[in-house]
Amino acid sequence: MLRYWLSFSLVFATALGSVGAGAQDFPTRPVRVVVPYAAGGLPDTMTRLAAVRMTEIFGQQVVVDNRAGAGGIGACELVAAAIPDGYTLLIVDVAQTAINPALYSKLPYDTLRDFTPVSLMGTSAQFLAANASVPANTLAELIKLVKSKPGQMSYGSGGIGSVHHLSMEALKTPLGLDIIHVPYKGNGQAIPAMIGGEVALVFSALPAIEAHLKTGRVKLLAVNTLKRSPQAPNVPTVSEVTGIKDYDYPPAIGVLAPAKTPKAVINRIAAAVAKAVQHPDTASRYTSLGIDPVGNTPEQYAAQIRIDIAKYATAVKASGVKVD
Secondary structure (H helix, E strand, O other): OHHHHHHHHHHHHHHHHHHHHHHHHOOOOOEEEEEOOOOOOHHHHHHHHHHHHHHHHHOOOEEEEEOOOHHHHHHHHHHHOOOOOOOEEEEEOHHHHHHHHHHEOOOOOOHHHHEEEEEEEEEOOOEEEEEOOOOOOOHHHHHHHHHHOOOOOEEEEOOOOOHHHHHHHHHHHHHOOOOEEEEOOOHHHHHHHHHOOOOOEEEEOHHHOHHHHHOOOEEEEEEOOOOOOOOOOOOOEHHHHHOOOOOOOOOEEEEEEEOOOOHHHHHHHHHHHHHHHOOHHHHHHHHHOOOEEOOOOHHHHHHHHHHHHHHHHHHHHHHOOOEO
C-alpha cells in the first residue's frame, strides 16, 4: 500500500511539474493572433507593432491573421472554437466585446462565456470636434446652442453602432439634446464631412484632425474619456462639463484567449503584451497614432469588459438601434 501511495505521489507530482513547465516554457511554436479588421487599420497596426516585440520576448513568431468582416463576428466565432492552449489569440475592441452583444439579438459567441481576457493594449481618446463655423467654442456653449435650436445641428459618425455614434448618443440622451445623426461608412469619411461643413460635429482621434486644428478649420470641445487625455490636457472631459457620471467611451483594443486557457499561460501572454506595448519604441508609435498604451492585468481587463458591456447596452438602448 505504501509503495502504491509513493508511486501515485510521484506520478502526481510529475504531472504537476509538467503542467508548470509547459506554462513556463510557453510558447514552443508560433502564436497566431486573429485581427477582426483589414490590414492597415488601427487595430491591425497596433497588433503588428506589438507582435514584433512579443516575437522577441517569446523567441517564437507571433503571426497576425486578418479576418475582417461582419463586425468581427466571424473572427470571434473562430477563436472561441479554437483549442484553449494560448496559441490562438484574438484582438478586439469594444465593438466585439460590448457593442455587438447589445446590437444583435443573437450572436454565435458570448464575450464572458467564450473568452478569457488577457490584457488591454491601449485606448484611443476621441475628441468632440466642431467645424470652425459653429458659433460655440466650448461644450457648455454648444449645449446651450443646441437647446436653443433643436434639430438644426448634425453630427457625423463612423456608422450606426460605432463608438463615435454611441459616444454622441450617450451625451445627447441625458441632456435631452436634439442633434441629427448622419452615419458614414467610416470615420475616415465623417471627418472630412465635418471639416467641409456637411455636418457640424464629429468624435475623432486627435491625429486625424490635428493639422486642421492648426489652420483653425476645426476646434476641440471635449474628450470622451473619463480623465483628460495626455494628448490634449487642456481639453475637458464630457463629465467635467456636463456632470454625466462615468462618461467614458474610447475605442479600447485588447487581447482575448479562448475560455479555459490555462491561467499560467494567460499570465505569461499578459506579461508579454504589457512589456511589448510599454516598450519605448512601441509606446512612441502608439502615441503618434492617438493611442494611449496600457498593458494591464487579465483581472483589470476583465473588470473593464464587464463595465463596457453594461455601459454600451445602455447607450445602444438610448440610440434605439437594434440589428437582428
